[in-house]
Amino acid sequence: MREEAATMKLYYTPNSPYARICRIIAIESGLGEMLELDWVGLRTPDSPVIPLSPLGRIPLLQDDDLVLSEARHICAYLDEKSGRRTVAPYGDWQAVAAEAQSLALLDVITVWSREMRRNEAERSRSLLEVADIQVRRGLAHQNAAVEAPEGKAPAGAPPISFDALCIVAALGMMQFYGLVPDWRESYPVLAAWSDAYDSIASIADSAPSQDALRPLTR
Ligand SMILES: N[C@@H](CCC(=O)N[C@@H](CS)C(=O)NCC(=O)O)C(=O)O
Incomplete structure (x- = not known):
């Protein structure tokens, strides 16, 4: 039984393949409920992503004061939360x-x-x-x-x-x-x-x- 109930937010677009990987890993690792999904526009000046990450790229994960970009890093972070290993560790x-x-x-x-x-x-x-x-x-x-x-x-x-x-x-x-x-x-x-x-x-x-x-x- 996991202790954390706090939600993390994933800024995404449905057709982004990088965000898709993060969404699948979250679900398959049992973190789907903990991940709030925010569908954002790309290259729009009012994107909520830009104040967090100036290039406005997604996927972007926000967990308290941590703002994490790059699908591989996001999935490694999800791995840490779930205890599963989906990202290859440095060393292997x-x-x-x-x-x-x-x-x-x-x-x-x-x-x-x-x-x-x-x-x-x-x-x-x-x-x-x-x-x-x-x-x-x-x-x-x-x-x-x-x-x-x-x-x-x-x-x-x-x-x-x-x-x-x-x-x-x-x-x-x-x-x-x-x-x-x-x-x-x-x-x-x-x-x-x-x-x-x-x-x-x-x-x-x-x-x-x-x-x-x-x-x-x-
Ligand atoms: N290396 C990044 C690639 C992310 C990426 O290319 N995201 C695209 C959407 S699929 C994006 O945000 N593009 C912003 C734009 O086109 O302005 C990752 O692995 O997360």
Whole structure:
């Protein structure tokens, strides 16, 4: 039985893959009730995030006088609260290295997705080409690295980790924006791995949606 009842606040947007990882880890670690979610606008001068964190980025976690940015730090903080370990600890360098590869894939897919939200005429051809090459390399790497699932949740539920959720969130964005249409056929082990994760409720419920999409402002 946990003692803490105080709420922490997570500033987020529903379609942010980084915030999605934090939300899933909070739920899967039994901290969902302790986390108040505040859906904010991005790049709006009246965003409540800006006084706390000048660049206005989310996810942002506020717990009393602690204001924490960066999904990985937020999840490590949630781990400390829950006693679970979802973030690779410094010291387990192989796990840290694997996690970094997954986070890098998410970063590139996020950049690519953001570019796709601009008017077609404004998109950078070279950015799109480089992103396509990098993402395909990243997908090939993950296709070789992940283990094919033994079963769907709840029986044989795949383990929740920051590393795995970076890939889940990256694939979610990639599919939402239709970035690599042939990915299922080209990376079948990864597709089966991803299906097992997508059958977990906290993951299915937090998938990016058209309804939550807001225009990009400055
Ligand atoms: N490295 C950060 C990335 C966070 C990030 O890129 N957040 C985006 C939303 S997905 C954001 O707040 N962007 C602000 C903007 O576009 O102005 C993390 O891991 O949390």
